């Protein structure tokens with residue numbers, strides 16, 4: 400998937416990024432953002448993990464929260480290093496994109512799956528994710544990918560807006576469910592005991 404007018408769009412985002420940030424200096428000075436988009440290195444692993452931990456919270460993105468852990472970062476880094484990108488600013492990681500190429504037997508098509516895309520809340524709406532995505536897209540296209548895939552929660556509006564803005568279309572509904580065997584057994588037990596009590600009462604009434 401390559402968007403029409405992508406070059407123009409990229410120029411816009413580059414402009415965003417070179418624009419000064421709101422005041423962050425001591426004396427009213429303005430700090431210029433120099434974010435570098437590069438491949439993730441082994442030293443970035445803990446920083447990426449902690450940024451994800453900060454962003455994927457149980458209340459806002461419960462499914463992403465459940466599936467995010469240090470092994471996820473390590474395994475994606477091990478298996479698909481070239482598709483693990485970070486946005487770095489002065490030794491800090493302010494964003495990352497982790498993905499892989501999905502191939503299917505008996506199909507010449509390759510799919511580019513962007514599994515995780517995160518920008519630190521302080522740096523959102525400055526074009527950081529766009530820059531990460533642009534680099535990811537270039538690498539995937541170089542690898543022969545023709546279709547890109549993402550998934551996220553249906554009410555994750557910033558992400559949905561972002562992906563639509565990048566040209567993603569055709570959202571398909573997908574339901575996640577959870578099952579807790581211990582809690583389910585407790586509920587079943589409660590129902591059985593209520594039913595037992597009710598039956599006991601009925602026996603007594605009719606007896």
Ligand SMILES: CC(C)(COP(=O)(O)OP(=O)(O)OC[C@H]1O[C@@H](n2cnc3c(N)ncnc32)[C@H](O)[C@@H]1OP(=O)(O)O)[C@@H](O)C(=O)NCCC(=O)NCCS
Nearest residue numbers: 515516517518523524525526527528529557558560561564
């Ligand atoms: C989704 C996310 C990565 C976007 O990062 P970002 O750096 O803020 O995105 P950009 O600045 O590159 O935005 C590009 C365009 O996407 C759209 N967009 C991004 N965030 C948006 C928001 N909160 N509301 C509406 N549109 C939004 C806009 O069209 C924006 O262009 P504009 O700022 O010129 O209007 C970021 O919100 C995030 O990290 N969210 C939490 C993690 C997450 O849910 N990731 C996705 C699932 S893994």
